[in-house]
Amino acid sequence: MKILLAPDKFKGSLTARQVCDAMTEGIRLAHPDAEIVALPMADGGEGTAEVLTQATGGQWITVSALDPFDRPIQASYGISSDQQTAFIEMSQASGLRLLHRNELNPLKASTFGTGQLILDAISRGVTHLVLGIGGSATNDAGIGMAAALGWQFLDDQGEPVTPYGRNLEQIAQLVPPVLPLNLSVEVACDVTNPLFGPTGAAYVYGPQKGASADDVAKLDQGLRHLAHRIQDQFGVDLADIPGAGAAGGLGAGALFFLKATLKEGVKVVMEQTRFAENLPGTDLVLTGEGKIDNQTLQGKLINGIAQEAKKFAVPTVALCGTLEAKPQELKALGLTAAFSVLTHPQSLDEALSGAYDAVRQTTFNVLRLLNRNTD
Incomplete structure (x- = not known):
């Protein structure tokens, strides 16, 4: 049997x-x-990276990174035994789990630390990334992550824009890194929200991250502005893609900055563990x-x-x-x-x-x- x-x-x-x-x-x-x-x-949420690391006989790695408010922390992720695939949960460096309830503020939160984890994995030679994006404390559409990977964001005077959610509306130009990522990316994403609007990232998830009604309106306008800038500059329309609004817009950020594929978390886990086989x-x-x-x-x-x-x-x-x-x-x-x-x-x-x-x-x-x- x-x-x-x-x-x-x-x-x-x-x-x-x-x-x-x-x-x-x-x-x-x-x-x-x-x-x-x-x-x-695992279902693609908390604990998924550890489960997939174990399933592939990999190792758990702990590195220095920045939390959502740019404070130094220790964050962990996994790499498969063949050193080709990294398993990262954005909540490790950019999640609600790192913050006290009285300090939640998506206007000032950044996904920069998640980008640091990705950068560290790339430095170790991985060519594939499985990224879990549940439990975010952020609403920056992934510009913090992108900044860690070499993207620059400039205002209409050509000055750098600090990659926080509150500054999305200031971005007039996006400058890609000199070297493109040599990385294929799957994102475990179980929500279907668009990037902005009444069912978008800010209005649906902003309040649970500490955003007031005014904050939500500002964040939503910032997401809308960034989407328009990306469409005007690169010809990429992210607005209505199901899942673009996941994790404060990190779904859209992963699609654009990482050229990722969004997949149901369960399907990602079942594929990685070779369940059907x-x-x-x-x-x-x-x-x-x-x-x-x-x-x-x-x-x-x-x-x-x-x-x-x-x-x-x-x-x-x-x-x-x-x-x-x-x-x-x-x-x-x-x-x-x-x-x-x-x-x-x-x-x-x-x-x-x-x-x-x-x-x-x-x-x-x-x-x-x-x-x-x-x-």
Whole structure:
């Protein structure tokens, strides 16, 4: 019996690797001779870079960079074992996770630190980049990142413009770096917002980054201005591309400055971990995440895994902490079944601390059920 493990993390309690370990122990108790392939997964958000680094046998690298307000920090990213692919999350250097709530200010925030991470990866010889852009604290359309990579932004007097969100409207000319990037880039992007307008980066995401109503209007006008400058100078129209408004416009910045391709985060992870290549000959896929609800239907990890496994007629069972999805929703996901690992009422602290044992026990129960006719 071949079993493919492909869980996400159980947020707050277990990493995806730990979920795989717990599932493996449960399988061994029920079916000692099973062939187990463990592929810790992620949905393109936080933790994706680490998962992909592990999946490719790579190394985790920590370097000096600048945070969204240009303060020195230590930030990390991964490089695959063949040294060809870098896995970078912009939140490591330009994310909300680095800031206290009382200091949020997208007018003054920059993606320069993310550009520094990319530059460091290039200096190590990588030729491919997988960039996660969730959790941003910025609204600068990626001009900070671009500045770190050698782009210059000049005002109408030919003077340099500091690459902050508040200064987007001052840009009159963009000056490319002397040497072009020798890098192919995939961006894990799960939103479809345009760059500007009522459903754009500033209006939808600006307030959660600390922007007032006046700030939002200024940022939106800045994004609109930059898009017009790029179209006038380079003939590239970024405005309405789905995902251009992701991460404060970094989606558009990645498209233009990095010549990137925007892809669903789940698809990026599944491709990098070679999930589909492991499906032939598989008898069961075990996946899971902390909570399965109607949001799981909206393109997240379990949906992607179940639909891909369905192409190979492989049943998919999901484990979770909280199970809120209705039967018809589980069927729509393509799941054979889903089980909560919680077996009795308990506090949140108890559920989190006991998650490993709960996953192991539930996995054992599932395998015993599936294997009941072979004893």
